[in-house]
Amino acid sequence: MTGSAHATTWSRADSPAAPFEILATATTGPARRGRLRTTHGCVDTPAFMPVATAGTVKGLTPAQLRELGAQIVLANAYHLALRPGVALIRALGGLHRFMGWDGPILTDSGGYQIFSLAALRTVSDEGVAFRSHVDGAALFLTPEAVVQLQIDLGVDIAMVLDECVAGDASRAEAERAARRTLDWARRCARVETAPGQLLFGIVQGAMYPDLRARQAAELVDLGFPGYAVGGLSVGEERNITMTVAAETVAALPVERPRYLMGVGRPEDLIRFVGMGYDLFDCVLPTRNGRNGMFFTSSGPLNIRLARYATDTQAVDAECACYPCRTFARAYLRHLAVSNEMLGAQLASVHNLYFYQQLMREMRAAIEAGDFPAWAATRIARLSTGAQA
């Protein structure tokens, strides 16, 4: 498979292979180590994408993202369309130049905002009418328009418009959203993307495995170069997330990159990689970081706790990030309780480094052929909570 050739000659009508190469698989189980080629560089998978919703990973410069090993970031076409506007970003040379990030970018379409901004939108078969959460302006997004926005942004990976429903959606509601999502995917697939741009399909279906399996099969018939699983971690119980995630990935083609949207905690990522997922994004490292929560190899640590006031240790003795090499917990606690901006920044740097390091370790474990054993040990340690 010659990914770079595909990247320039690929078009939807051919239903081609994605520029994705599987380099190693776990000896037991479906985990795999791969490489996704984009026009802005390669992504080693399994990969975690820091979230840059509005064109910035909150609290970090692009240089810092590079330094901690991020290879791809996720932005949000819906948010950027509202502010500052996609036409503006396009006129300024595209999203990469705008945000100063020359690596790959994936954009979510706005489908998740159908769920998270439910009070501000009306969904019909034609598309979604949003009232802007910024200034109340009206925005009507059709599936075709959403792909066009992402073409105009110049992103490497675009997502189809999907309808995300809550974790407790009824069967009828889930059926209706799934059917609409499939119809929208078909319409998105007819839009010709720019050379090298990949468009990923999204499997919905709420918590109904048979619906998800059917949805996956029909999506695969459309021949996308990559598949995402959306609509998880939207309020359902954790064991249901795990079951649905595992059953859905099994319905997706082995040779395509598989992206589980919007999850999760470190131990969850290990489990999802064990199921065969390749790509992830989540706001936890930065959002929780801003609230003083540090991820560590033995579980989360709330730096605001009084017990850390005199603690001279690094947040995580095993971590090689700049904050862990430089500051004691006592200082990081001082920053957090004083609401100093640097506290949020350092926690975000640490957490994103921690996630990237975890992905590096997962890739190495898959290559070494001992992923399941490694995963069991690592998950056990992450759950000790010795420092929480």
Add this chain to the structure above:
Amino acid sequence: MTGSAHATTWSRADSPAAPFEILATATTGPARRGRLRTTHGCVDTPAFMPVATAGTVKGLTPAQLRELGAQIVLANAYHLALRPGVALIRALGGLHRFMGWDGPILTDSGGYQIFSLAALRTVSDEGVAFRSHVDGAALFLTPEAVVQLQIDLGVDIAMVLDECVAGDASRAEAERAARRTLDWARRCARVETAPGQLLFGIVQGAMYPDLRARQAAELVDLGFPGYAVGGLSVGEERNITMTVAAETVAALPVERPRYLMGVGRPEDLIRFVGMGYDLFDCVLPTRNGRNGMFFTSSGPLNIRLARYATDTQAVDAECACYPCRTFARAYLRHLAVSNEMLGAQLASVHNLYFYQQLMREMRAAIEAGDFPAWAATRIARLSTGAQA
């Protein structure tokens, strides 16, 4: 003058020369290029000290401060005493280790807070009773205690406790505060600092030049290794600031470092260097940066203005800082209007770089012997306001 020898053998009782060396003077006027030696390294003067009130320059890591050329930072003993507490910082190895900054640190004493937190304190000849602005706890600061706090923090340069009054203080009020400040300076000078630690005296006297001159003369009799001028930019008119600053510096010994506290805008710093001041600190680069104000070589620029929405230029074409090398004004405006943390960070990085670069240029102009001509040109450009 052998500064490093002084740095290890210096003690107040000998009334010794400060470890300060004048390397070059302007051919016309009192501007000078010097070097101040501390146990944590040298400071090239004229120097600007980024403000790290609570042990952090807001929005920047120590590594970023180094990168933009800062050689010394200013922290505040009063603030650190309230939170997290000086005993704690001492137990953790001192302020340098606590905040991850291995260069020189100067601490202000809390005298300015007598002015800025007037509602929370009661001043007597004995000292100042503060009610903590953090948690309401009582804190009584005597002159001796304030020096001891700074000894315990392990700073390179400590400041005496002074009483700062408002710009419109009456003659009687100014007299009283000046007399008290002098008495406190005498008491501070009797405290033995740690080897290598320098204690600077502070001239007060409100806007009464003769009072300031008398105050300076009496302070100089106490033989401090450096002198600060406090109580300016506290509400008085700008031309008064200039007059008082010029007349006061003339009353201070040429061979000692002279520190003008809490100022100012770029064009002001050039004027104050032209008067013979060596050290400065000011919150403007970071505080105004957080509000979207960028300093540029042709004057301040408010990045929130609509005119920058589509502007592809760097904030300052002449600036070599990371934000100016990486981002267009349109992106920085987007961050500011979206209240993204990165906007505040990048503005702070740029502004502090701009200040450090200005100091570098001033030092070069003094060395080249053409400071007055350079200053006139530079001030004229800074006032064009072409981008404001």
